[in-house]
Amino acid sequence: MATDLLNVPENPAKGFNKHAGTSVLYYRKKTGYELFLAVNTLAFSAATTTIYHLLLDSPYQTEVMLCIGSTNFAYGAAVAAVHPPKPFKWGLISVAVFLPYILRLFSNFIKRYK
Numbered sequence: 001m002a003t004d005l006l007n008v009p010e011n012p013a014k015g016f017n018k019h020a021g022t023s024v025l026y027y028r029k030k031t032g033y034e035l036f037l038a039v040n041t042l043a044f045s046a047a048t049t050t051i052y053h054l055l056l057d058s059p060y061q062t063e064v065m066l067c068i069g070s071t072n073f074a075y076g077a078a079v080a081a082v083h084p085p086k087p088f089k090w091g092l093i094s095v096a097v098f099l100p101y102i103l104r105l106f107s108n109f110i111k112r113y114k
Contacts, residue, residue, distance in 0.1 A: 037093065
């Protein structure tokens with residue numbers, strides 16, 4: 001039994017002869033992958049927006065902005081790194097990144113001039 005666990009197959013499994021380091025979900029369900037990526041990006045952006053607004057008047061506001069910007073850049077780089085080498089639709093991802101920030105600005109604008 002132990003030797004069965006240590007045997008490495010010589011041929012890759014069927015359907016996985018793709019580029020190493022890319023998303024398996026993309027090759028199985030392209031629409032599901034794009035939806036997952038958009039919703040995940042929206043949740044990530046909403047979380048960073050919440051952190052920013054919780055620490056808005058703190059003495060470390062500049063550091064928080066720098067960290068949030070760096071984290072957003074790193075998230076975008078990670079998404080680009082695991083995406084297969086095919087044309088990528090950045091439009092949906094851009095909307096998902098900026099939507100929480102735009103909604104927060106709109107909400108603040110409404111509160112200020114109400």
